[in-house]
Amino acid sequence: MTTRPQHPGPRGAQQLTVHPISADEHAAFLAQHPTASFLQNPRWPQVKTDWRGESLGAFDGDRLVAATLVLHRRLPLPSAVPVLGRKSLAYLAEGPVFDAEEVALSALLPAIVDHLKGQGAFLIRMGLPGVTRRWAAQDVRRALAAGEHTVISELEPLQVDDGAVAVRAELEGLGWEPPQESEEFEAGQPQFQARIPLTDEEGGPLDVDAVLARMDQTSRRQTRKSTRSELVITTGGEEDLPAWQALYAETAERDDFTGRPLSYFQRMFRELNAAEDTECTLYFAHHEDALLAAAIYVRQGKFAWYVYGASSSQERKRYAPRALQLRQIEDALAAGCRWYDLGGLSPSLDPEYPLAGLTRFKTTMGADVVQTYGEWDYPVNRLLTRAFTLYMARR
Incomplete structure (x- = not known):
């Protein structure tokens, strides 16, 4: 540790x-x-x-x-x-x-x-x-499979910020009220985040094979299979956002969530790409004429985020979303990024918990779990x- x-x-x-x-x-x-x-x-x-x-x-x-x-x-x-x-x-x-x-x-x-x-x-x-604690991807996914722990904070962390306790005490002394640790996603930014490290423990850059080695066997196999699935990976401009929106709406209906309107993504694409050292990239994965998956990626400085994803119910065995994840990782590595962020997750380690599948997916992708303030x-x-x-x- x-x-x-x-x-x-x-x-x-x-x-x-x-x-x-x-x-x-x-x-x-x-x-x-x-x-x-x-x-x-x-x-x-x-x-x-x-x-x-x-x-x-x-x-x-x-x-x-x-x-x-x-x-x-x-x-x-x-x-x-x-x-x-x-x-x-x-x-x-x-x-x-x-x-x-x-x-x-x-x-x-x-x-x-x-x-x-x-x-x-x-x-x-x-x-x-700031990050107060970090847990290794393989430790979290093993604990989730075993079902012997209640929450991630019961596991031995890979990394601890020794100053975090003092910071929390200082915040409370200044009149700030702390967040409560919850199995649900909080309003705003979740306290627990899934992040794939793109550097080693000394800060040296990894290569794509080292990042793939962090994945579990199934994720690594599916990712490699996606590269042999006759997929065409492209990036799009603002004029291609309607195609994104159609697939995103299909995904929202299938997975039962409320999506954002096209105008939101148009503003996001336009504004972030106008900023210095920031990019918002739209990725597509096609097989022949069929759009199978799409993703929105943001990079600012040395940090990269997988922000939104969408996928078709067709041709699932071609693993188009995996191909787009690999492309985003490759682009983040090429930009010299330190982390590739997959977003929030629940700290619950109950295999039957409704959000357990999200934790399972992100950690099998090789994402460590970090706890923020x-x-x-x-x-x-x-x-x-x-x-x-x-x-x-x-x-």
Whole structure:
């Protein structure tokens, strides 16, 4: 087991000021932090049009030392309603972004809170970046098959951040309320994520064979078979998104989930591809004239994400989705990425749990499970926060 402290304890009195920065300033700061999430990209508010976006910078004197994208969502009330009409939820997804060696949470977070209070926030929700624990893919999938443990946190981790306990204590001391560990997916970003490492433990790059070796035998066999299945793999432009949408809608109907509209993917494709050192790629897998699978991939800096996937019920034995996963891994490796993220999963290790299949699939793909700090709440107005929580629970 290795330890990699990520956030040191508080240091001496540090005075920071927080105020809005331009999208260009924000993008330049993120370029110095190559593993920052695309959810912090200053163009993201143009995708999430139900929210108002704001780029904030924290300054030590004249030096920008932290930045965060804040999404504001007003209470479901007319803006003309006195006082309440301007109240909003302030959401920092995977933010703020900063160097822990330079910035104390005890200086940064109160400064951000003060600014957001002035913006009318009744609740601030923050997904502080960082990994507190990591479990090896093979250990999680074996435990899931054995059914002898209840949750992933009962397993011996591969990696532990020794500073995480101190960070949590500091957050609580600053008035932040911790997330509860749940078997369900939380609102926002799940606390447990599946990530395929693309570097070795010393940070050296892996090759595609090393990544394939992380998969279980079935996934590796199906992936290799997909390369011999007469599939044509292509990338598409914005004009090809209607073809994506048709297959995505078919997938949503078959798998019984509510999908996003075409306009959302058009905005996502357009905005992320206009950003510096960020790309949103649309992949297709065809057999002859039939579209069998499609995927949307995002890369920002040295981090890559499999964001959306869709597949046809036809020609399943050609394993078209596997072919697209392999292509995304290859492209992430070629870009020098450190991680390929497959998204959230449930920490439950009950083989019969409804979300167990998702955990099984992602770990058989070779994805380790990481636990993040999760999303913490700072209730500026506790009465409004309780009312908002009840409203969201009943939607």
